[in-house]
Amino acid sequence: MSNRRKFIQHSMTAIGATLASTSLAKAASSITERKSKIEVKQQDIILFQGDSITDHGRDRKITSPNNLQAMGNGYAMLAAGTILNQFAEKNLKIYNRGISGNKIPQLEERWQSDCIDLKPTILSILIGVNDYWHKKNGDYKGSVKTYKDNYNRLLDTTLNKLPNVKLIIGEPFAVKDVQYVDNSWFPEFSSYQSAARDLAKEYAAVFIPYQDVFDRAESRANGAYWTTDGVHTTMAGANLMAEAWLNTIK
Amino acid sequence: MSNRRKFIQHSMTAIGATLASTSLAKAASSITERKSKIEVKQQDIILFQGDSITDHGRDRKITSPNNLQAMGNGYAMLAAGTILNQFAEKNLKIYNRGISGNKIPQLEERWQSDCIDLKPTILSILIGVNDYWHKKNGDYKGSVKTYKDNYNRLLDTTLNKLPNVKLIIGEPFAVKDVQYVDNSWFPEFSSYQSAARDLAKEYAAVFIPYQDVFDRAESRANGAYWTTDGVHTTMAGANLMAEAWLNTIK
Numbered sequence: 001m002s003n004r005r006k007f008i009q010h011s012m013t014a015i016g017a018t019l020a021s022t023s024l025a026k027a028a029s030s031i032t033e034r035k036s037k038i039e040v041k042q043q044d045i046i047l048f049q050g051d052s053i054t055d056h057g058r059d060r061k062i063t064s065p066n067n068l069q070a071m072g073n074g075y076a077m078l079a080a081g082t083i084l085n086q087f088a089e090k091n092l093k094i095y096n097r098g099i100s101g102n103k104i105p106q107l108e109e110r111w112q113s114d115c116i117d118l119k120p121t122i123l124s125i126l127i128g129v130n131d132y133w134h135k136k137n138g139d140y141k142g143s144v145k146t147y148k149d150n151y152n153r154l155l156d157t158t159l160n161k162l163p164n165v166k167l168i169i170g171e172p173f174a175v176k177d178v179q180y181v182d183n184s185w186f187p188e189f190s191s192y193q194s195a196a197r198d199l200a201k202e203y204a205a206v207f208i209p210y211q212d213v214f215d216r217a218e219s220r221a222n223g224a225y226w227t228t229d230g231v232h233t234t235m236a237g238a239n240l241m242a243e244a245w246l247n248t249i250k
Numbered sequence: 251m252s253n254r255r256k257f258i259q260h261s262m263t264a265i266g267a268t269l270a271s272t273s274l275a276k277a278a279s280s281i282t283e284r285k286s287k288i289e290v291k292q293q294d295i296i297l298f299q300g301d302s303i304t305d306h307g308r309d310r311k312i313t314s315p316n317n318l319q320a321m322g323n324g325y326a327m328l329a330a331g332t333i334l335n336q337f338a339e340k341n342l343k344i345y346n347r348g349i350s351g352n353k354i355p356q357l358e359e360r361w362q363s364d365c366i367d368l369k370p371t372i373l374s375i376l377i378g379v380n381d382y383w384h385k386k387n388g389d390y391k392g393s394v395k396t397y398k399d400n401y402n403r404l405l406d407t408t409l410n411k412l413p414n415v416k417l418i419i420g421e422p423f424a425v426k427d428v429q430y431v432d433n434s435w436f437p438e439f440s441s442y443q444s445a446a447r448d449l450a451k452e453y454a455a456v457f458i459p460y461q462d463v464f465d466r467a468e469s470r471a472n473g474a475y476w477t478t479d480g481v482h483t484t485m486a487g488a489n490l491m492a493e494a495w496l497n498t499i500k
Contacts, residue, residue, distance in 0.1 A: 068485045073318055078331065081489035088470035088486060220338035235318045235327070236334035243335065 037250040038122060038166045038206060040087050046094045047120035048076035049107065050127050050170070053232060053241075054098025065093035072096055074233055075241035076124075082246055095120075103131040103140065104150040111154060116161045123158065123165050124245065126210075127151070128172030128192045129231055136185070144188070148195040155203050167205035168248050171196050174230055175214050175223040181230030206248045213244045287500040288372060288416045288456060290337050296344045297370035298326035299357065300377050300420070303482060303491075304348025315343035322346055324483055325491035326374075332496055345370075353381040353390065354400040361404060366411045373408065373415050374495065376460075377401070378422030378442045379481055386435070394438070398445040405453050417455035418498050421446050424480055425464050425473040431480030456498045463494045 040046075045065075048054050056074025064070065066084060071077035071094070080094040097114040099106065104127055107115075115123065131147045134140035142150075158165060171193050174181040193211055200207035217226050217240055226237035233241060290296075295315075298304050306324025314320065316334060321327035321344070330344040347364040349356065354377055357364075365373065381397045384390035392400075408415060421443050424431040443461055450457035467476050467490055476487035483491060 066485060068323055068488075071485065073323065077485070078328070081328065081485040084475075084484075084486035085489035085493065088467065088475060217338065225334075225338060234334075235316060235321065235331040236338060238318075239331035239335035 036206075038168070038248060040083065040090060040092070040249050041121070042090050044090065044092050044121045045119055046080070046083065046092060046122045047115060047118055047124065048080070048094075048096045048098060049115060049123065049125045050098040051102040051130050052098070052100035053129070054096060054126055055100045056098070056233075056238070058096050058098070060099075065095050070096060072098070074238045075245055078238055078242035079245045082242065083249070098126075101130060102127065103134060103142070104128075104147055104154060105142070108150060108154055108157075111157060115158065120162065120165055122168065122249075123162070124168040124170065126170035126172070126208075128196055129174060132172070132185070132189050132192050133180075133231070136188075144191045144195055147192055148199065151195070151199055152202075155199060159203070167200075167203055168208065168245070169196055169200040169203075169205040170208045170245075171210045171212075173210040173214050175218075175227045176230070178223040178227050178230035208244050208248060210241060210244065213240060286456075288418070288498060290333065290340060290342070290499050291371070292340050294340065294342050294371045295369055296330070296333065296342060296372045297365060297368055297374065298330070298344075298346045298348060299365060299373065299375045300348040301352040301380050302348070302350035303379070304346060304376055305350045306348070306483075306488070308346050308348070310349075315345050320346060322348070324488045325495055328488055328492035329495045332492065333499070348376075351380060352377065353384060353392070354378075354397055354404060355392070358400060358404055358407075361407060365408065370412065370415055372418065372499075373412075374418040374420065376420035376422065376458075378446055379424060379439075382422070382435070382439045382442050383430075383481070386438075394441045394445055397442055398449065401445070401449055402452075405449060409453070417450075417453055418458065418495070419446055419450040419453075419455040420458045420495075421460045421462075423460040423464050425468075425477045426480070428473040428477050428480035458494050458498060460491065460494065463490060 053074060054072070054076050056072035056076065058072030059069040062070035066080070068077070071080050076096045076098065080096070083094065084092065095118055097118070107127060128147060131140070131142060135142060155167070173193075174185050174189055176182065176185070197207055199205070214226055214237070221236070223230070226234060226240060228234055303324060304322070304326050306322035306326065308322030309319040312320035316330070318327070321330050326346045326348065330346070333344065334342065345368055347368070357377060378397060381390070381392060385392060405417070423443075424435050424439055426432065426435070447457055447459075449455070464476055464487070471486070473480070476484060476490060478484055
């Protein structure tokens, strides 16, 4: 169990107690802060991690931060550009290390070089659609239990090595009745979404309910307006995601 | 002289008169509207025109609207994505037809197919940096008079064929002390900026003072943060431009 998980559990106990020391009160307020917006601070290093939705055609040969080609064409680039404009005086570094086709196991394999070594202070992860989809297609044996257990382990590793990192966990999403996504995805896919939500709670991460974001957007335009194939975003869909992402910071 | 120029001149006379008919009062209010924000309406067709700053690596083979690759990676794509998200229910069509290296004469040559035929209802033009720069480099003979006269003719043609189009004219800009841009650009380049501003006034276009936008941004981060070479935008710079562009619509 990571320090933060222990810390959080201790703190929650403390909140329940009638006598809370000053440091525990501070801890409690820290937890509240994690659940509300994340404040962007001077020198912050922001890392976007995930699969193709995050990757979105980025040039993987470019490893430097704040580079347009290295950020791809999806929500990560849109959010990054807005942050770099809005917080221009904060000397931020922003990276995208999403890789198309990734599931939790691939993140684990490359976590040291593609996360820990970059020393992010704000870490945004969106992973899970392939963990379900590849299993459905018969290309992968992992279950929702594998997803949750391994995601758990990944977050433990992260917090052990980067104890002060602020976490943002995105809900994997699928837009029904667009190309690849139909009723057969549910309810099994929903269990992956619940797992991501539970982990966000457990690790006091900010959670982005992307499924809800896309569901609500369908009252304004149909699913194909927001995603090209049920999973990947159009220009409007990437903007919708970036908007939700930007709502997690201040 | 285009109908709108005549119309505007008549209207301005009418505003000065003590007795204004209802239709002229309406005309006056129409002029005021053009000088304030442009309302995005159902079925609007929005066209971004210009040079490399607008083009920004777009896939020119894709001619369909609302396509990510066809919108490039610059301010036009960022503004388009935001509009498509924000006004999802309006069934908009958005095109980018900026072409790298273009000056006013190249816009004129391709105006029928790359503007008139698309029937834009909102037309955004950003042109002029090459009209100055190529002259400075000895690759082009046109002067600021050529720029203004030909821009005038282009706008006349546009309004004759698309009398109801709403115009947005961007100020050509250059960020000093970044790569290509130094003191030698001024004051001559400023005369191109004044010409664009004068034309915006003459044609009741919304004017975007990009030079001022970039100048003010330098209080937050240096010029190289916003442009790669003094002329083309970084991720932050493109976001800055998109923000200014989006401020022209409602």
